[in-house]
Amino acid sequence: MxxxxxxxxxxxxxxxxxxxxxxxxxxxxxxxxxxxxxxxxxxxxxxxxxxxxxxxxxxxxxxxxxxxxxxxxxxxxxxxxxxxxxxxxxxxxxxxxxxxxxxxxxxxxxxxxxxxxxSGYHPDPTVEWHFMAGDESALPAIAASLEKVPAHARVVVRLVCDGPEHELPLESPGRLDLRWVHRTEADPAPLLAAVEAASFPGEGVQAFIHGEAEETRALRRHVIRERGVSRETMSCSPYWRRGMSDEQWRSVKRDFVAAMNSEA
Missing domain, CATH: 2.40.30.10 (Translation factors)
Incomplete structure (x- = not known):
């Protein structure tokens, strides 16, 4: 094609x-x-x-x-x-x-x-709470997903990028709580702290976490262990890994994902 x-x-x-x-x-x-x-x-x-x-x-x-x-x-x-x-x-x-x-x-x-x-994910129209997190690589999927969240649902979104000029306007029929955080030399991975400070329940939440490999793994651990989000209602995928070329990441991605998914 x-x-x-x-x-x-x-x-x-x-x-x-x-x-x-x-x-x-x-x-x-x-x-x-x-x-x-x-x-x-x-x-x-x-x-x-x-x-x-x-x-x-x-x-x-x-x-x-x-x-x-x-x-x-x-x-x-x-x-x-x-x-x-x-x-x-x-x-x-x-x-x-x-x-x-x-x-x-x-x-x-x-x-x-x-x-x-x-494909493999879409916002469940029966869920009352949605949580989404990621970086620039996850923006297309998150933007498309937000458009499908129904008006009755609440959706919490935390995104990371290099600065205000990298932000995009995002909209949703749902009740949207959207916040961006920016990388700095002192803190190149601020997304986890932003998610830890966010307010959303664990039970009954559908989660979408995609982006840089180590950030994705850390966020997955947090929402499962600290929030009680079910793995069965979560889409979690690392798209790339800091410090690796595309080819290097492709060569280790399968093992990385298997190890991540085996964590409690």
Missing amino acids: HGEVRTTERLTPSLIRIVLGGPGLNNFVMPDDDTDAYVNLAVPPRGATYGPVFDPREVRETHPREHWPARRRCTVRRWNAAARELTLDFVVHGGSGAAGAWALAAQPGDVLVFNGPG
């Missing part, structure tokens, strides 16, 4: 929105109700000798490893079924990482190959 770049927009210094369209999306089907849908991108390296529309499996079978596309996961921000347009928000860190570098250079008409979507 593939999409053609329709528009690009710099939302914040660290976030780029790209809208894809074209006949390559004719078979795209969004999972019902889920708000953390993602696609698996195939980003060719510079100097790739194959065309913009390609079969990743065929490339791996017929090209040397240095020409293989990088596989990266990207959260769907919005799917417009009527217009057949797919909106993806990319986190960019100075051009590091295959997906971020592609997004920084993307122009209308460029092609992005991917497969999917996959």
